[in-house]
Amino acid sequence: MFSYNEAFSGFSVDDLQKAKVFYSDVLGVKVTEQKEGLDLDIGHDTHVFIYPKPNHQPATFTILNFKVSDIEKAVDELVAKGVQFEHYTGQMETDEKGIFRKGGPLIAWFKDPAGNFISVIQA
Numbered sequence: 001m002f003s004y005n006e007a008f009s010g011f012s013v014d015d016l017q018k019a020k021v022f023y024s025d026v027l028g029v030k031v032t033e034q035k036e037g038l039d040l041d042i043g044h045d046t047h048v049f050i051y052p053k054p055n056h057q058p059a060t061f062t063i064l065n066f067k068v069s070d071i072e073k074a075v076d077e078l079v080a081k082g083v084q085f086e087h088y089t090g091q092m093e094t095d096e097k098g099i100f101r102k103g104g105p106l107i108a109w110f111k112d113p114a115g116n117f118i119s120v121i122q123a
Contacts, residue, residue, distance in 0.1 A: 010037075010049035011063045013114035014056040022113050023050070026081045027066075042066075058115030067123040071099060071106045074120045078110065085110050086117075 013019040020038055024031040030041040037051035048064065068074040075085060075097050085098025086109040094100050099108045106122040 008047045008049055010051060011059065011116060012053035012056045013050055013112070013116070014053065015113065016050070016052050018113040019050050026078070026083060056114055058111070059117060062109065062117045062119050064116075065107075065119045065121050068120050069123060071108060071120055071122040072097075075099060075108050078120070083110050 016038060020031050020033065023029045023038070023040055032039040032041065037049055040048040040050060042048060042064075066074075079085070079097075086094070087098050088094050088100070092100055093102060094108065097108065098110070099106055107119050109117055109119045112118055
């Protein structure tokens, strides 16, 4: 195995300022501006890097999951801040709040301003 000091994940957005406002003001994540983009300090010494990409294409999969102890409360709090949850039918059918309840952990998906999928998942 190769040797490394630490690792972090990253993803692109089309507008750093919109991302900064969303992640800091709406989600309450500590955001630090850097020359190359934004550092999200999501706790427990874990960081995610957001970088600008002019030809950004939103991820078609979940890029970031926030574990919560009470998904109902988390969804309600985010909706109050203007977050719109995704609604699905079929195999991944969600309820009226956007929460998937049909096997596995309770989970609800929403998008950041760049269209990337984020979730809250009940731990």
